[in-house]
Amino acid sequence: MPFSDRRSATLKTPHLVLDSIFAFPPNRDILGGTAYFIVENAANFLIDCPAWNEPNEQFLRERGGVSVLFITHRGGIGKAREIQEALGCKIVIQEQEAYLLPGLEVATFESELTLSSSCQGIWTPGHSPGSACLYSKAAGGVLFSGRHLLPNQQGEPIPLRMSKTFHWRRQLRSVQILMERFNFETFRYICPGANTGFLRGKGVIDQAYDRLVQLDLNAQLQAKPVL
DSSP states (O other): OOSSOOOGGGOOOOEEEETTEEEOOOBGGGTTBOOEEEOOSSOOEEESOOOOSHHHHHHHHHTTOOSEEEOOSGGGOTTHHHHHHHHOOEEEEEGGGGGGSTTSOEEEESSEEEOSSSEEEEEOTTSSTTOEEEEEOGGGOEEEEETTSEEOTTSOEEOOOBTTOSOHHHHHHHHHHHHHHOOTTTOOEEEESSOGGGGTTOOSBOSHHHHHTTOOHHHHTTOOOBO
C-alpha cells in the first residue's frame, strides 16, 4: 500500500495562508509538524513532508507537481522517499543531514543555496546540526522556519530550546544572523514548522522582523529546555 493513510474521506485539506502558499495539516510522521507548498510559475516547492495520502498527492499534482522538496531539519523527513518516487522531485537538505536519506537523489548545500529567482535555502544550525530555513521573496518576504523559530503561546516567534536541541548558543546565533541579513521590508512573515495552533487561525506570523528584533537573545540563553 503506497500511502500511509487511506482514510481520505476524513482527512483535512491544505489551506491557503498567503498568496500561492499553502499549509498542510499537522503530520504525525514529522511529530505534528506543518509542511508548506509554494506555487511558482517556474517551479513548485514543498517544504518538509506532509502526510502522504491520496488527497495530498492529488492536490500537489493538480497544481503542477513538486520540483523541489526542501527539508528544514531531520524531523521533517517523513515520507520523503515515497514523495520523491511518486512525484520525481529533487530533495534538498543541508549537507550534515543528508546521510539520513540513503539511496535517494539528494542535493546538499553548506551555508546557502539559490533554488530559484525568489527562493533560497539558508543554513540555521542549532535546533539540529543541519537545521535550515527556506526564504521566499513572495508577499514581502516569507521565512519557512522549520523548528528554528516557532510561535509561543502568545503567537510571538521565538527560538525554542527543546530537550533534544543540538546547540542552543548556535541556534541563538543563527537567529541573530537572520536579523542582520533582513529588514522589515524584506522579512514580513514566518511560516513555522510546528506550534501552528498558537497562531489561532492566522496561519502565519506577521510583522515577523519587527517581532524578532524585540527578542532579548541574551535573556534567551538562560531558557530551560522544554519537552
